[in-house]
Amino acid sequence: MSSQTPDANQISHANQIPDANQIPDATRTPDATRIHNIGYRSYDGPRLGRAYARRSLFSQSLRGAYGLGRSAKSKVLPMLLFAVMCAPALIIVAISVYTKADKLFVEYTQYAILLQLVVAVFLASQAPQSVSRDLRFRTVPLYFSRPIERVDYVLAKFGAMASALFVLTATPLFIMWIGSMLAKMDFAEQAKMFGQGLVSVAVLSVLFAGLGLVMAALTPRRGFGVAAVIAVLVISFGAVTTLQGISYATDNTGAIVWLGLFSPLTLVIGLQNAFLGARASFPGEMQVGAGVGVVYLAIVLGLIAACYGILMARYRKVGL
Amino acid sequence: MYDPTVARLTYRALLGRRRAAILFLLPALLLLIAVAVRVLNGADDQVAADLLGGFALATMVPLIGVIAGTGAIGPEIDDGSIVYLLSKPVKRTTIITTKLIVAVAVTMVFSAVPTLIAGFILNGNGQQVAVAYTVATLVASIAYSALFLLLGTVSRHAVVIGLVYALVWEALFGSLISGAKTLSVQQWALALAHKVTGNGLVTSEVGLTTAVTLLVAVTVVATWFAGQKLRKLTLAGEE
DSSP, X not given: OOSOOOHHHHHHHTTTOSOXXXXXXXXXXXXXXXXXXXXXXXXXXXXXXXXXXXXXXXXXXXXXXXXXXXXXXHHHHHHHHHHHHHHHHHHHHHHHHHTTOSSOSSOHHHHHHHTHHHHHHHHHHHHHHHHHHHHHTTOHHHHHTSSOOHHHHHHHHHHHHHHHHHHHHHHHHHHHHHHHHHTTOOHHHHHHHHHHHHHHHHHHHHHHHHHHHHHHHHOOSHHHHHHHHXXXXXXXXXXXXXXXXXXXXXXXXXXXXXXXGGSHHHHXXXXXXXXXXXXXXXXXXXXXXXXXXXXXXXXXXXXXXXXXXXXXXXXXXXXX | OOOHHHHHHHHHHHHSTTXXXXXXXXXXXXXXXXXXXXXXXXXXXXXXXXXXXXXXIIIIHHHHHHHHHHXXXXXXXXXXXXXXXXXXXXXHXXXXXXXXXXXXXHHHHHHHHXXXXXXXXXXXXXXXXXXXXXXXXXXXXXXXXXXXXXXXXXXXXXXXXXXXXXXXXXXXXXHHOHHHHHTOXXXXXHHHHHHHHTOSSSOOSSOHHHHHHXXXXXXXXXXXXXXXXXXXXXXXXXX
16 A cells, blocks of 8 residues: 555544555545556467468367377277278289189278278267267367357367368279279270279268267267267168168169168268269169259268258357 | 155156167067068968067067166166166165066067067968067076076176177077087977967977976076175176
């Protein structure tokens, strides 16, 4: 306290309290008070901004999908699945080189279809860890205290999951392509098929990532998210193939192509059959023509857009 | 051995809110396929047996078993709220058996009832196919629930491991490698169903004695081991 306190103050209290200067008083003038400066300084360095925060979230989510930057135990499952995904490609290359075949005996576009269970388990285990934990521990508001918007969070998570799936599905194709060149197969033909395979797995990655994240974002409990993703991917595929088999056995062959619209994987199969030169893998070698192919494409794009929309709606009122 | 409060909490955890939706999804799909097959194909005993064996017993029961078995205890261990249950004066073996009973009941209701209805839709229980597969699903429910409840206490990735077992071992290896069939809950259940109905359409790779012995052994050992795991449970932090 300073000694500049007005006289009136001293007069009014002098007879009650010995030292009136110690009393905080409403009549004291403002210039007498002072906040003690303990040396805090404001940050005046460069601010990295929204794009940087979005990129960080993307790379952190992508690394997290493979357990990088997480505990050793959480690296086991994704790395194991990655190895399981790549091992058949190495075997295919080895056999093709050994037997001097003029083409690989598994086509690029069929590879992800054959190993769909690995892809589904990878997605089912990693999509919930990407979004469910943020929801359950209510850390989502912390992300939004950074300069990112809702759209950045959704795009970063969506992009990271799709990229993780693309890495998982495209790496074995790359191994096969390298192998085909080592085996001196026709370069132009192999490159074209490799390109078609890449487009196919890219579509598959984006579609599956969207579906997986929607399932996971709707269930904060990790276990239920895993089961929901598997149910949507594997069970719908099993159900559709069963129905296709039945309609083939009962000569309802016209229905086979249309039934394919009802599960994510058969959508990809139909799409690559129509536009990417893939072998017809529906029962009875039913071909998906360009006309129906457009319907397939529209539904795939619609599903991806719907997943994006649902995720945006989900994070509109999250966590607070 | 049975604690009503633990049972009530477990029922709530399994069937509360949206969680029941996924349990309804699979039976609904089975019934939908059954109706579609009946309409497209008419009644056929072989098709009915294939569908009930291939979809209901091989896919639906393990999946519902995974959801109910691990869901009965997994989430509680996962988020640490199991400590509130463990700190109560209830024996841990009682907790496990209660949760097992609830998981078995849920699996049975959500798999056996739709199987029976689907069987009647498919061919009106011709050659006892519907009843045989219902028996098989009932038996399989018990073993699967015990196995997956154990998984729930052992690993944090119980659902993933359970799904890989259900889809890869039971569905894929079980149909490719005959040796794997001896160690498949599905085949044990089929052996019992074959015995109960004396049905030519329901066949199993394993004998009845082997099947019953292994079923009982797996259920008892899994439950006992789950109890042991719960007795010295350490709560792992979120990674």
